[in-house]
Amino acid sequence: MGNALFKLNEGKEVLECKVQVETEMLSPIDLAASWRAHQEYFQPSRVRGTHDVTINPGLEGRAKNGFASGLELDLDKYVVPTPNMGSGVVYAASLTENPRSLLQTGSSSNNDTTKDILHNSTKGDSSLNHYVNTMKSTIGGHASSLEEQRAMFVDRGVGSPNFARPTMETFSMSNFKLDSESKGMPAAEGAVAAAAVADQMYGPKEDRKLAIVLVGLPARGKTFTAAKLTRYLRWLGHETKHFNVGKYRRLKHGTNQTADFFRGDNREGVEARNEVAALAMEDMLSWMQEGGQVGIFDATNSTRIRRNMLMKMAEGKCKIIFLETLCNDQDVLERNIRLKVQQSPDYAEQTDFEAGVQDFKERLTYYEKVYEPVEEGSYIKMIDMVSGKGGQLKINDISGYLPGRIVFFLVNCHLTPRPILLTRHGESMDNVRGRIGGDSSLSEAGELYSRKLASFVEKRLKSERTASIWTSTLQRTILTAHPIIGFPKIQWRALDEINAGVCDGMTYDEIKKSKPEEYESRRKDKLRYRYPRGESYLDVIQRLEPVIIELERQRAPVVVIAHQAVLRALYAYFADKPLEEVPNIEIPLHTIIEIQMGVAGVQEKRYKLMDAIHPTAGL
Ligand SMILES: Nc1ncnc2c1ncn2[C@@H]1O[C@H](COP(=O)(O)OP(=O)(O)OP(=O)(O)O)[C@@H](O)[C@H]1O
Numbered sequence: 001m002g003n004a005l006f007k008l009n010e011g012k013e014v015l016e017c018k019v020q021v022e023t024e025m026l027s028p029i030d031l032a033a034s035w036r037a038h039q040e041y042f043q044p045s046r047v048r049g050t051h052d053v054t055i056n057p058g059l060e061g062r063a064k065n066g067f068a069s070g071l072e073l074d075l076d077k078y079v080v081p082t083p084n085m086g087s088g089v090v091y092a093a094s095l096t097e098n099p100r101s102l103l104q105t106g107s108s109s110n111n112d113t114t115k116d117i118l119h120n121s122t123k124g125d126s127s128l129n130h131y132v133n134t135m136k137s138t139i140g141g142h143a144s145s146l147e148e149q150r151a152m153f154v155d156r157g158v159g160s161p162n163f164a165r166p167t168m169e170t171f172s173m174s175n176f177k178l179d180s181e182s183k184g185m186p187a188a189e190g191a192v193a194a195a196a197v198a199d200q201m202y203g204p205k206e207d208r209k210l211a212i213v214l215v216g217l218p219a220r221g222k223t224f225t226a227a228k229l230t231r232y233l234r235w236l237g238h239e240t241k242h243f244n245v246g247k248y249r250r251l252k253h254g255t256n257q258t259a260d261f262f263r264g265d266n267r268e269g270v271e272a273r274n275e276v277a278a279l280a281m282e283d284m285l286s287w288m289q290e291g292g293q294v295g296i297f298d299a300t301n302s303t304r305i306r307r308n309m310l311m312k313m314a315e316g317k318c319k320i321i322f323l324e325t326l327c328n329d330q331d332v333l334e335r336n337i338r339l340k341v342q343q344s345p346d347y348a349e350q351t352d353f354e355a356g357v358q359d360f361k362e363r364l365t366y367y368e369k370v371y372e373p374v375e376e377g378s379y380i381k382m383i384d385m386v387s388g389k390g391g392q393l394k395i396n397d398i399s400g401y402l403p404g405r406i407v408f409f410l411v412n413c414h415l416t417p418r419p420i421l422l423t424r425h426g427e428s429m430d431n432v433r434g435r436i437g438g439d440s441s442l443s444e445a446g447e448l449y450s451r452k453l454a455s456f457v458e459k460r461l462k463s464e465r466t467a468s469i470w471t472s473t474l475q476r477t478i479l480t481a482h483p484i485i486g487f488p489k490i491q492w493r494a495l496d497e498i499n500a501g502v503c504d505g506m507t508y509d510e511i512k513k514s515k516p517e518e519y520e521s522r523r524k525d526k527l528r529y530r531y532p533r534g535e536s537y538l539d540v541i542q543r544l545e546p547v548i549i550e551l552e553r554q555r556a557p558v559v560v561i562a563h564q565a566v567l568r569a570l571y572a573y574f575a576d577k578p579l580e581e582v583p584n585i586e587i588p589l590h591t592i593i594e595i596q597m598g599v600a601g602v603q604e605k606r607y608k609l610m611d612a613i614h615p616t617a618g619l
C-alpha cells in the first residue's frame with residue numbers, strides 16, 4: 001500500500017491531495033514522477049461533459065473555427081503512397097495456401113483412408129491411385145503434443161516479472177503439461193483466450209479443430225467470404241488458414257481449362273477435381289495436426305457425394321460446418337461473373353473478354369445441373385447477403401463459442417461499397433513532449449489539422465449525408481472532431497488509446513530509466529506485453545472487436561478519429577496484417593487512411609493533409 005500527501009501552493013490557496021495506491025510496483029519515486037508529469041502538463045479537459053452522441057451539431061463549429069485550413073479543392077493533391085495494400089486488387093484465391101505435396105519433392109505417404117474414400121467417391125482410377133501416392137506431406141507425430149501444449153495456458157501478457165507464471169505445482173490439472181519455455185503460447189487474449197482454455201479443458205479434440213467448408217455455385221462469393229472470415233479469425237488470434245481448391249487445380253492441371261473440364265459427365269474432369277479437393281483436404285488436416293485451429297476449405301463442393309468424401313476424411317479430426325452462399329439477384333450474378341473473368345487466372349490468357357464471360361457462363365450451367373444444396377450436417381446458409389439489407393442467414397445444428405462468433409460476424413457483413421476513413425487525432429501537447437497516454441489537448445498544429453480535417457470531410461463526404469464521426473472519449477480526438485459539422489458524432493470508450501497503466505504520462509526514456517525490466521519486456525514482445533495496471537496490444541484488439549463488427553455492419557461512410565495503437569489494430573484487420581506486426585505499423589499523424597470496402601474486397605488510399613510540426617511528435 002502506497003500513501004502520499006501532495007501539497008500544491010496555488011498563490012494563497014494550498015491544495016492538498018492524499019494519494020493511496022494498492023500496488024507492489026509503484027515506488028514513491030514513480031509516483032512522484034507521474035504526479036510531476038501530471039502537474040506539469042495537466043490542463044482541465046475542454047470537452048468533459050460532452051454527450052457520447054451528438055447529432056448534427058449546429059454551425060458553431062464552422063462559425064467559430066471557420067475553415068482557415070485552406071484545403072485545395074482537389075483532394076488528390078494530398079494523396080500519398082500506400083505502404084503495402086496497393087491500389088490494385090489481388091485475386092483472393094491467389095493469396096490462399098499453397099499445396100504442400102505439389103511443392104515438396106519426395107514427400108509421399110500412402111494414406112489408405114484417403115485412397116479408399118477417393119476410390120468410393122469417384123469409382124477409383126489408376127491415375128487417381130497414382131496421384132494419391134504423391135499426396136500429402138508427413139504428419140509430425142510430435143504435433144499433437146505440441147498442439148496440446150499450445151492451448152493450455154493463455155499468456156496474460158509478459159508484463160511485470162512480479163506476475164509469476166503458473167508452475168506445475170500450482171496447476172492441479174494433471175493432464176496439462178506446462179511448457180513455460182517455448183513461445184508456443186496462443187497469440188490470443190480475452191474472450192478468445194478464455195474459450196481456448198475452456199475448449200482445452202472440456203471440449204473433445206474434434207470440437208477444437210474447425211473446418212468451415214464452403215459450398216456454392218461459381219461466382220457466389222465463396223472465396224470472397226472465405227478470405228474475409230480468415231482475416232477476421234486471424235485478427236482475433238485464431239490459427240486460421242484458407243485452402244482454395246481452384247488454386248490446387250490450377251497448379252496441378254494448369255489455368256486454361258475450358259468449360260468442358262467442368263462437365264458433370266466428364267469423368268476425367270470429375271476425378272481430377274476430386275483429386276485436388278482431397279489433396280487440399282489432406283493438407284488442411286495435416287496442418288491441423290500441427291496446431292492449426294480453423295481451416296477454411298474453399299471450393300464449390302456442389303454435390304453430396306463430394307461433401308460426404310470430405311466428412312469421411314475429417315472424421316475424428318475436426319468438426320465440419322458447411323457455409324453455403326446463395327444469391328438470387330441476377331444483376332449481382334452478372335456483375336460477379338464479369339469480375340471473375342476480369343480477375344481469375346483461369347482467364348488471364350483470354351484476350352476476348354466476352355468469350356471469357358460466355359465460357360464462364362457455360363461452366364456455370366454444368367455446375368447448376370449437378371448442384372445439390374446443403375441439407376446435411378451443421379450448416380450456415382448465407383442468402384442474398386450482398387447489399388446488407390433483406391438478406392438472411394439460415395443455420396442448422398450450430399453450437400459452441402467459435403461457430404457462434406462466426407455466425408455473428410457473417411450476419412453483419414455485406415458488400416455495399418463505402419469508405420472508412422481512419423485518422424489519428426491532431427498533434428497533442430503530449431505528442432510534442434513525447435509523453436504517452438494522458439488526456440492532453442491539441443497543440444497549435446493539432447488544432448490546424450482539426451480544421452483541415454473538417455474541410456477534407458466536408459469535401460470527401462459532401463454527398464454522404466448519412467456518414468458518422470467516431471472518436472474515443474479522450475479530448476484530443478473529440479477536439480479534433482469538433483470543427484466537423486453536419487454529421488453525428490459518437491464517442492467510443494473502446495477507441496481510447498492503449499492504457500499505459502503505471503507508465504501513463506511518462507516518456508519512453510523515463511520508462512527505460514525507472515522501469516528497465518518493463519521497458520525490456522515490452523521491447524521483446526510488444527504484442528503480448530501488458531503495462532502493469534494497463535493493457536497489451538492483444539487486449540486492445542479484443543476490446544476493438546465490437547468496433548470492427550459495427551464497421552462491417554455500417555452501409556454509410558465512417559470517419560474514425562482515434563489513436564496510434566488503436567489505429568494500428570484496426571488497420572491490421574483491414575490490411576490482413578499478421579498479429580506480430582501490429583505494434584509497429586506506421587500510422588503517421590495528420591494523415592487519413594481511406595479503407596475502401598466494396599465488391600472487389602478491401603482497397604486503400606492515403607491523404608496527408610500536413611506534416612507534424614514537431615519532430616518528436618507522433619512517437
Ligand atoms: N455473399 C455473396 N453473394 C453474392 N456475391 C458475393 C457474395 N460475397 C461476395 N460476392 C461477390 O462475388 C464476387 C465473386 O466472388 P468469388 O470469387 O468469391 O466467387 P466464388 O464463389 O469463389 O467463385 P468460384 O467458385 O468461381 O471461385 C466477388 O467479387 C464479390 O463481389
Ligand SMILES: O=P(O)(O)OC[C@H]1O[C@](O)(CO)[C@@H](O)[C@@H]1O
Nearest residue numbers: 436437497500563564565618619
Ligand atoms: O505502442 P506504442 O508504439 O508505444 O504506441 C502507443 C503510444 O502512442 C501514443 O498514442 C502516442 O505516443 C501513446 O499515447 C501510446 O501509449
